[in-house]
Amino acid sequence: MTAVTFAPPSPNLALNQLVDRRRAQGDSLVHLAFGEARLPVLPQLAEQLAIGASRSAYGPVAGADSVRAAVAGYFARRGLPTEADRIVVGPGSKPLLMAVQLAVPGDVLLPQPAWNTYAPQAAYAGKQVFGVPIPREYGGMPEPGALRETIRRARLTGGDPRLLVLTLPDNPTGTLAPPAAVHEICAIAQAEDLLVVSDEIYRDIVHDPQATPFLSPADVAPERTVVTTGLSKTLGIGGWRIGAARFPAGEAGELLRDSVVAAASELWSTLAGPMQQVAEYAFAEPPEIVARKRASARLHGAVARAVHRIAVGAGAVCRPPTGGFYVYPDFEPLRGRLAAHGITDSASLAASLLEDSGIVVLGGHLLGDRPHALRFKAATSLLYGDERQQQEALLADDPAGLPHIAAALSIIAEGFARLTRPPGRPSRRTPPDATPKESR
Numbered sequence: 321m322t323a324v325t326f327a328p329p330s331p332n333l334a335l336n337q338l339v340d341r342r343r344a345q346g347d348s349l350v351h352l353a354f355g356e357a358r359l360p361v362l363p364q365l366a367e368q369l370a371i372g373a374s375r376s377a378y379g380p381v382a383g384a385d386s387v388r389a390a391v392a393g394y395f396a397r398r399g400l401p402t403e404a405d406r407i408v409v410g411p412g413s414k415p416l417l418m419a420v421q422l423a424v425p426g427d428v429l430l431p432q433p434a435w436n437t438y439a440p441q442a443a444y445a446g447k448q449v450f451g452v453p454i455p456r457e458y459g460g461m462p463e464p465g466a467l468r469e470t471i472r473r474a475r476l477t478g479g480d481p482r483l484l485v486l487t488l489p490d491n492p493t494g495t496l497a498p499p500a501a502v503h504e505i506c507a508i509a510q511a512e513d514l515l516v517v518s519d520e521i522y523r524d525i526v527h528d529p530q531a532t533p534f535l536s537p538a539d540v541a542p543e544r545t546v547v548t549t550g551l552s553k554t555l556g557i558g559g560w561r562i563g564a565a566r567f568p569a570g571e572a573g574e575l576l577r578d579s580v581v582a583a584a585s586e587l588w589s590t591l592a593g594p595m596q597q598v599a600e601y602a603f604a605e606p607p608e609i610v611a612r613k614r615a616s617a618r619l620h621g622a623v624a625r626a627v628h629r630i631a632v633g634a635g636a637v638c639r640p641p642t643g644g645f646y647v648y649p650d651f652e653p654l655r656g657r658l659a660a661h662g663i664t665d666s667a668s669l670a671a672s673l674l675e676d677s678g679i680v681v682l683g684g685h686l687l688g689d690r691p692h693a694l695r696f697k698a699a700t701s702l703l704y705g706d707e708r709q710q711q712e713a714l715l716a717d718d719p720a721g722l723p724h725i726a727a728a729l730s731i732i733a734e735g736f737a738r739l740t741r742p743p744g745r746p747s748r749r750t751p752p753d754a755t756p757k758e759s760r
């Protein structure tokens with residue numbers, strides 16, 4: 321047989337499978353390595369899915385006109401007037417992002433760290449990746465000076481950066497870049513003639529929209545910004561696979577949209593009919609959808625802030641989370657004490673949390689961060705418990721105080737503290753049976 325090029329599966333999906341295997345063997349783990357919203361399906365969404373069951377024809381590649389109009393309306397309500405033909409829907413935003421990478425020539429600039437899929441997608445598209453460090457205050461966007469310098473050096477060494485991917489709010493840091501930063505980065509994109517991909521899949525779960533204003537690069541540099549979004553995170557239906565992309569107006573935007581539609585026609589044909597029914601309903605944002613997004617943003621914020629407090633209390637530095645359901649602590653201030661436990665980089669840090677405390681996190685090296693750094697991503701949305709507990713958490717005034725969430729938080733606190741305990745003190749965690757069942 322001809323040799324195939326092997327690429328490992330996405331690290332978050334791989335860790336998820338490891339967790340399933342270890343749990344099947346009876347191990348009790350606190351799983352913080354998978355970015356899933358974990359909330360009960362809103363009954364109205366399930367109703368729409370059932371209604372959509374009869375939509376069995378293929379239909380247009382970009383999506384039915386009515387779905388595209390609903391997504392256009394979603395953007396218009398956010399101050400971005402949009403004609404329906406500038407929208408393409410697909411089975412999640414992930415394949416849409418891949419199609420954009422295939423359609424745009426040249427290389428890719430990514431914030432460092434960034435969501436773990438952008439770089440492998442660039443490799444599949446035959447592109448070089450140039451990582452650019454993020455500022456101390458927020459992620460999802462490169463530090464402006466470092467971006468200019470990276471572009472300059474990339475071009476000197478034969479690179480051809482043409483695409484800049486931004487994440488607002490960000491996975492993995494759980495933070496939102498402020499409007500001033502969006503202006504600054506868009507000015508660089510304009511000066512350097514970059515296409516901006518603004519991944520806004522977490523936009524509707526900014527924890528406190530009053531305190532954290534959202535500005536899209538599409539507001540500032542509309543002619544060069546593609547926005548991607550979806551329902552996986554805001555409505556917790558990642559397995560249903562519903563995503564959308566909004567392309568710039570004008571000739572260049574149309575060309576890009578057509579290239580993406582051409583790729584879609586060869587890769588996935590169209591978004592499944594029943595999902596188009598769901599998408600049309602959800603992107604129109606009836607009151608129950610608005611209320612669910614608001615309640616989930618509150619819940620995500622409360623639990624992410626609780627994990628942030630624990631990380632900071634343990635001695636890490638960590639950007640306060642403002643959107644989505646992630647925190648990204650940095651244990652650099654504790655490097656000396658961690659070294660005494662053999663922890664010298666993000667891989668050994670993640671391995672120690674797993675082996676000694678049963679806490680599963682995604683090491684920063686898997687997100688394009690410097691491997692030597694002592695950072696990891698923790699997805700806090702997996703702490704909400706089973707379906708009944710998730711519902712309870714959505715309604716609770718103090719979700720972090722609910723017994724099942726508080727129990728998981730205390731395991732995390734103990735695990736983080738164990739990392740820096742002087743050697744010689746007991747370091748193994750309590751036997752699996754003693755760990756509260758709810759933390760699963």
Ligand SMILES: Cc1ncc(COP(=O)(O)O)c(C=O)c1O
Pocket residue numbers: 355411412413414415435487490491519521549550551552558561562563
């Ligand atoms: C930043 C970011 N973008 C895009 C996606 C992909 O989501 P989907 O393909 O479900 O729309 C994810 C999922 O983890 C994500 O975190």
